[in-house]
Amino acid sequence: xxxxxxxxxxxxxxxxxxxxxxxxxxxxxxxxxxxxxxxxxxxxxxxxxxxxxxxxxxxxxxxxxxxxxxxxxxxxxxxxxxxxxxxxxxxxxxxxxxxxxxxxxxxxxxxxxxxxxxxxxxxxxxxxxxxxxxxxxxxxxxxxxxxxxxxxxxxxxxxxxxxxxxxxxxxxxxxxxxxxxxxxxxxxxxxxxxxxxxxxxxxxxxxxxxxxxxxxxxxxxxxxxxxxxxxxxxxxxxxxxxxxxxxxxxxxxxxxxxxxxxxxxxxxxxxxxxxxxxxxxxxxxxxxxxxxxxxxxxxxxxxxxxxxxxxxxxxxxxxxxxxxxxxxxxxxxxxxxxxxx
Amino acid sequence: xxxxxxxxxxxxxxxxxxxxxxxxxxxxxxxxxxxxxxxxxxxxxxxxxxxxxxxxxxxxxxxxxxxxxxxxxxxxxxxxxxxxxxxxxxxxxxxxxxxxxxxxxxxxxxxxxxxxxxxxxxxxxxxxxxxxxxxxxxxxxxxxxxxxxxxxxxxxxxxxxxxxxxxxxxxxxxxxxxxxxxxxxxxxxxxxxxxxxxxxxxxxxxxxxxxxxxxxxxxxxxxxxxxxxxxxxxxxxxxxxxxxxxxxxxxxxxxxxxxxxxxxxxxxxxxxxxxxxxxxxxxxxxxxxxxxxxxxxxxxxxxxxxxxxxxxxxxxxxxxxxxxxxxxxxxxxxxxxxxxx
DNA sequence: TTGTAGGCGTTATCAT
DNA sequence: ATGATAACGCCTACAA
Numbered sequence: 001x002x003x004x005x006x007x008x009x010x011x012x013x014x015x016x017x018x019x020x021x022x023x024x025x026x027x028x029x030x031x032x033x034x035x036x037x038x039x040x041x042x043x044x045x046x047x048x049x050x051x052x053x054x055x056x057x058x059x060x061x062x063x064x065x066x067x068x069x070x071x072x073x074x075x076x077x078x079x080x081x082x083x084x085x086x087x088x089x090x091x092x093x094x095x096x097x098x099x100x101x102x103x104x105x106x107x108x109x110x111x112x113x114x115x116x117x118x119x120x121x122x123x124x125x126x127x128x129x130x131x132x133x134x135x136x137x138x139x140x141x142x143x144x145x146x147x148x149x150x151x152x153x154x155x156x157x158x159x160x161x162x163x164x165x166x167x168x169x170x171x172x173x174x175x176x177x178x179x180x181x182x183x184x185x186x187x188x189x190x191x192x193x194x195x196x197x198x199x200x201x202x203x204x205x206x207x208x209x210x211x212x213x214x215x216x217x218x219x220x221x222x223x224x225x226x227x228x229x230x231x232x233x234x235x236x237x238x239x240x241x242x243x244x245x246x247x248x249x250x251x252x253x254x255x256x257x258x259x260x261x262x263x264x265x266x267x268x269x270x271x272x273x274x275x276x277x278x279x280x281x282x283x284x285x286x287x288x289x290x291x292x293x294x295x296x297x298x299x300x301x302x303x304x305x306x307x308x309x310x311x312x313x314x315x316x317x318x319x320x321x322x323x324x325x326x327x328x329x330x331x332x333x334x335x336x337x338x339x340x341x
Numbered sequence: 342x343x344x345x346x347x348x349x350x351x352x353x354x355x356x357x358x359x360x361x362x363x364x365x366x367x368x369x370x371x372x373x374x375x376x377x378x379x380x381x382x383x384x385x386x387x388x389x390x391x392x393x394x395x396x397x398x399x400x401x402x403x404x405x406x407x408x409x410x411x412x413x414x415x416x417x418x419x420x421x422x423x424x425x426x427x428x429x430x431x432x433x434x435x436x437x438x439x440x441x442x443x444x445x446x447x448x449x450x451x452x453x454x455x456x457x458x459x460x461x462x463x464x465x466x467x468x469x470x471x472x473x474x475x476x477x478x479x480x481x482x483x484x485x486x487x488x489x490x491x492x493x494x495x496x497x498x499x500x501x502x503x504x505x506x507x508x509x510x511x512x513x514x515x516x517x518x519x520x521x522x523x524x525x526x527x528x529x530x531x532x533x534x535x536x537x538x539x540x541x542x543x544x545x546x547x548x549x550x551x552x553x554x555x556x557x558x559x560x561x562x563x564x565x566x567x568x569x570x571x572x573x574x575x576x577x578x579x580x581x582x583x584x585x586x587x588x589x590x591x592x593x594x595x596x597x598x599x600x601x602x603x604x605x606x607x608x609x610x611x612x613x614x615x616x617x618x619x620x621x622x623x624x625x626x627x628x629x630x631x632x633x634x635x636x637x638x639x640x641x642x643x644x645x646x647x648x649x650x651x652x653x654x655x656x657x658x659x660x661x662x663x664x665x666x667x668x669x670x671x672x673x674x675x676x677x678x679x680x681x682x
Numbered sequence: 683t684t685g686t687a688g689g690c691g692t693t694a695t696c697a698t
Numbered sequence: 699a700t701g702a703t704a705a706c707g708c709c710t711a712c713a714a
């Protein structure tokens with residue numbers, strides 16, 4: 001009976017281990033471990049004994065030890081630019097739900113739209129030996145690319161599209177969204193277009209898509225207001241104010257998000273401008289409120305839950321060695337015409 | 342040179358360990374470990390050598406092993422009923438930010454407003470040996486209380502108030518919120534009150550507060566519509582519809598959230614009811630849009646970021662052995678009068 | 683179906 | 699300031 005506590009553990013009783021359960025059940029630790037991880041490999045009686053012993057000892061498995069030994073952590077790290085963002089939050093919720101469904105826990109980190117911060121975060125989370133990683137977007141620092149590739153972990157990039165992802169991807173083409181919006185506005189006969197745009201990378205790509213297609217149609221972009229993140233309703237209001245106060249003439253504004261669009265609509269109402277007669281407003285995202293505002297907001301709908309669910313499933317499948325049908329999944333988008341255009 | 346791979350590891354190179362770094366640097370693993378965790382205990386030259394060796398080997402620490410040995414995981418588990426909820430999401434964002442600031446990672450789990458699910462989740466997360474836990478609300482299953490108390494982990498309950506928390510708490514009194522709302526509505530002279538209320542526990546307590554105080558003032562509650570979670574704008578609309586279509590007469594509706602209130606206001610507008618002249622509408626939460634809608638929404642403001650920041654700091658402080666001034670923190674609330682009442 | 687032996691990668695402790 | 703040793707609690711591999 002040699003003392004086992006080399007660690008300082010003043011007064012506290014150690015929490016029970018597999019060994020304690022095994023002793024209680026009159027079995028070996030290995031059998032208890034098996035019972036927990038592969039119950040079908042032990043006979044019914046053993047299973048009973050172990051269950052009892054677990055209850056009577058109050059055993060709580062230690063996944064740090066388990067993960068260390070098995071090299072599987074059942075942990076997925078998720079990196080998003082921002083949690084409290086109407087678009088990402090639904091994806092995160094879906095990720096959390098579906099990962100839980102598949103038996104994984106979610107480590108959630110916020111990169112704040114910065115590739116440098118993202119790189120730091122990725123280094124840090126690799127220390128936890130996650131079984132997989134979800135990254136937002138496809139713009140990463142070279143350092144982080146190197147690190148994560150050499151980790152050989154399953155990775156899913158979300159919310160963007162490229163034929164050459166780090167590993168797997170679920171998203172859509174922001175450029176095509178921009179193209180489609182511009183086509184649509186042209187089709188509706190709007191001639192002079194203003195933009196209210198948030199300063200984030202993916203939005204910038206949508207903007208490029210808009211501008212390219214407007215150009216093709218020889219349409220004028222009157223002016224573009226850039227608003228710092230996060231894009232709020234008030235910034236939509238002040239964005240439209242700036243456009244108007246600068247004396248620009250335009251018959252439509254395209255906004256990088258529904259939130260900005262709602263702000264613009266409110267500001268228009270305040271100034272007695274009728275939407276869409278005097279000014280059309282186009283959004284992006286199809287948020288909850290967009291169909292209910294007066295006028296309702298024309299927008300582009302993204303299935304944000306699908307992004308999360310697919311990402312979770314692709315990761316789980318790959319981790320579990322299942323064959324994947326596709327490694328790059330374009331979930332597309334849909335332009336929804338409403339009253340504001 | 343005995344072979345070290347008893348584990349199956351087909352073809353892959355093992356990721357470098359402390360020992361590899363140590364060999365490269367001509368030091369012992371222990372010194373490398375020290376360099377990483379207590380750099381001030383090693384001399385400058387050693388620090389240099391270790392840094393180089395880490396870069397040249399591409400070493401990534403293994404926190405599973407580290408946590409197992411040190412009994413510290415630098416991991417905080419957070420349990421919320423729902424992530425994509427306008428109220429919680431800001432708290433989660435604040436938690437994430439502040440925990441990162443303090444050197445912790447956040448494991449985020451969703452309980453879906455169910456104490457049973459919460460109990461399951463807590464059991465599961467304890468397996469990861471977090472250094473602390475954040476729980477939403479004060480209603481827990483007896484099982485889970487027993488389990489988490491016997492774990493002796495630092496715990497912060499958030500978004501509610503009780504003099505007897507499991508451990509620590511940051512929140513406010515939902516009952517007092519209800520009282521204050523009712524007082525206010527009485528003071529404004531409203532006589533017949535309708536309710537549109539989401540089915541969640543904390544909202545139920547606010548409702549009790551409202552009803553109690555309305556009673557004191559001998560005010561009538563005309564009718565109450567119960568809407569299932571999640572509370573959306575459309576449910577606010579249909580909630581008001583139900584109240585009106587049932588033929589109830591009332592001069593004000595109190596809603597359990599700003600989202601429902603916005604829905605009610607939109608429905609009122611559709612029916613040609615003027616807010617607040619024909620019908621006053623009261624919300625809860627002071628969401629981003631509430632001050633911008635037309636009319637703007639009277640509501641109760643909660644500092645949802647503070648909840649997250651304080652919870653993160655209280656946990657970190659306790660984990661790090663710092664003295665806490667208070668273990669129960671009431672962050673209060675503020676009634677904000679706007680145009681809708 | 684169950685058990686034995688040894689290692690997973692790190693840190694606490696004590697010695698130098 | 700650095701190192702040797704023995705855990706930490708579990709799982710893989712193999713033996714019985």
